[in-house]
Amino acid sequence: MENAAADRVAVRLDEGNDPYGLIVTDLVALIGHVQASLRLIEAAIAREAVLAERQADTDIVVRGDVTPRGLTASAALKACDAGLGAALDRLRDSGAPARLLN
Numbered sequence: 318m319e320n321a322a323a324d325r326v327a328v329r330l331d332e333g334n335d336p337y338g339l340i341v342t343d344l345v346a347l348i349g350h351v352q353a354s355l356r357l358i359e360a361a362i363a364r365e366a367v368l369a370e371r372q373a374d375t376d377i378v379v380r381g382d383v384t385p386r387g388l389t390a391s392a393a394l395k396a397c398d399a400g401l402g403a404a405l406d407r408l409r410d411s412g413a414p415a416r417l418l419n
Contacts, residue, residue, distance in 0.1 A: 337408070341398045344405045355391060362387045 365384050 341405065341408055344401060344408065348398060348401045348405065351394055351401065355394050356397065358387045358391045358394070362391075 362384055365387075
């Protein structure tokens with residue numbers, strides 16, 4: 318998979334596209350994927366909370382597997398999102414040195 322991604326970037330570079338623009342575009346897409354994953358995790362945690370609330374009112378047993386793993390994954394994705402956002406801000410900064418791409 319890593320080779321396929323590297324090949325895709327190499328092909329795009331061969332087509333004369335601006336590598337800076339490609340990096341920014343890829344970062345924006347990656348940030349979108351991370352944020353979509355965060356929303357999915359938050360929705361799963363919310364569903365589990367509703368089920369746990371219902372469980373309190375009935376005798377149904379609901380396993381609480383999502384919340385601990387979800388919170389850990391959510392924290393990691395939030396850190397990733399912040400780091401990607403900082404990288405994107407740095408790349409978009411007009412004063413960023415050209416060697417950033419090297």
